[in-house]
Amino acid sequence: MMESLASMGGGILHALDPMTLLYCFVGVTVGTFVGVLPGIGPLATVSMLLPLTFYLEPTQALVMLAGIYYGSQYGGSTASILLNLPGDAGAAVTCLDGYPLARQGKAGTALFVTTIGSFIGGCFAITVLVLLAPPLGRIAVSMSSAEYFSMMLLGIIAAVTLVNGSVLKGVAMVALGLVLGLMGTDVMSGTIRFAFDIPYLYDGASLVLVAMGLFGVSEVLASMGAADNDWVASQKIRLRNLIPSRDDMNRSWAPIARGSVLGSIMGIVPGAGTTIPAFLSYAFEKRVSRTPERFGKGAIEGVAAPETANNAAAQTAFIPTLTLGVPGGPTMALMLGALMIHGITPGPQLITQHPDVFWSLVGSFWVGNLMLLVLNLPMVGIWVWMLKIPYRILYPGILVFICLGVYSVNYSFVDVIMVCAFGVVGYILMLLRFEPAPLLLGFVLGPMMEENLRRTLLISNGDFSVFIERPVSAGLLLVCAGLLAMSLWGAVSGRRKKLPPSDESMAIEAHKA
């Protein structure tokens, strides 16, 4: 425990180097900037900004990525409160009371409480991360490929059953993503798969291309022809409007505390993402409140709790990703992919063999979180100004950034063409009401799952029962089966899950309004 604290201190110091701080600042600012854009959630934001980090040293790149990640979460909340246009499903809860507050002229209060709550939730979550990660890392070392496979399977099934309405569609998407991930040269046998004799495809599709096309370009396509954002022009948000009344602050502390705990715990669970903690936290607050009828009309608790919960969950989602190497959901899968591109392979070896990297990451979490607080309060005016820019001017810019970002990876114009293709595919999927997010999850996990499957069968000499014989693996598979059964029963008995869909379809729905 003491040595953890010492290592963490070292990590924080490392992250406080002036150049690193600068990159963190850039990350948070740019992340918020893009996250504020209507309809663009954390997944799309990180996808689009990923190439910016390629030219930096690993630590600086990671700090910037962490900054982008938080920034995009925060930006999404700003859009929810001011525009009623959530960047992703988790931010949709914030609209429920945030937007009414804004219409009452209390947007500043809502934004302030959001920032404070997010900060506190984040700190709490990082503490949980620091406490849990080292022991988890030690446990993880004793895990074999069978457990890894089962855990990845659980992550996939959980992500698909807990979030989406249609499990069948989600499974299809994940499976296709897995296939896409397998495209290219098979390391074990040397066979080239799904390349159709096109040399360009021999190395498989790159994460940046798939993510940018599937989320960035298709997002732009979906948002075209939609309503504009004229209302914000009438709002005046200045720093002094930010400070909430004493009454509002007093009402917010308890929800923030509850949100922190709830979010931190739920974030660790694979598949929960930030959406479920946010909704659960809102529902909980409403249950616990003495005046539940205020919810939906501008109750500050309805903003404080979900925002805190979703930021806490966003942080603790790193726990399974970093310690076990298994991403809890699509956004974490993207972060995992990003880490790997920078040469860092998350997993149990990370803490034991490269503790300096792990603790630098943790340090960057603290710094990023703090920077979010320090920056966003004064910079609120800028975000509001940004929201006043008509979408007509913004989207060509988004497109240019996507093209430049993709081109800068390999200086290959073929990459840019591929992004276009993926964008159209993503758009078609959205039109047919298939969620693209599980595809990304499958894409990142594909090669890993196959490798673990192979290794398990190699060791067990082709015996599949090893998955059930090993207790941990059996337990994980049982939960998988349970989740599948639950959603099957739900579908059959006609009770459709009213859980929200992911970013993209929310954008389509919101823009239709």
Added chain:
Amino acid sequence: MQNWRIDKTDLVGGGLMALVGFLVFLESLNYDMGDMASIGPGFFPRALGIIVVICGLGVAAMAFLHDGVLPKPNWRAVATIAASILAFAGLIQTFGLVPAIFATVILARLGEAGFNWRQTVLTAMGLSLFCYLIFVLGLSIPFAVVRWPL
């Protein structure tokens, strides 16, 4: 036929999925299965292909349970955005950053109503400057700003 409830979107979507899954399965037949102890490159793809086909058929089957209309794609958006990105791809290497940005912005802007030359050109100029500052100066990425191949 009139009285049957069909969700056309899901029918098309499910059918398309089943087709894609089938194609995946077909392609993976070319790869070696290996044996149980040492699964070959064909094992996982084949299994996945089958899963996709089953899911696709499932979605298509469930489409008969409720109503739904086909979505209307925004053809103008698809055409202009695709053209915009492809223009970038075509221009960036030969002609450099600024021409590519201009082409992208102009074509993209045609996708939305209310096209205004002045606004568009100003946006393109602003973006070019912005990108130059960030990518070329800030991140030291060697993009040629403008090139005239002779």
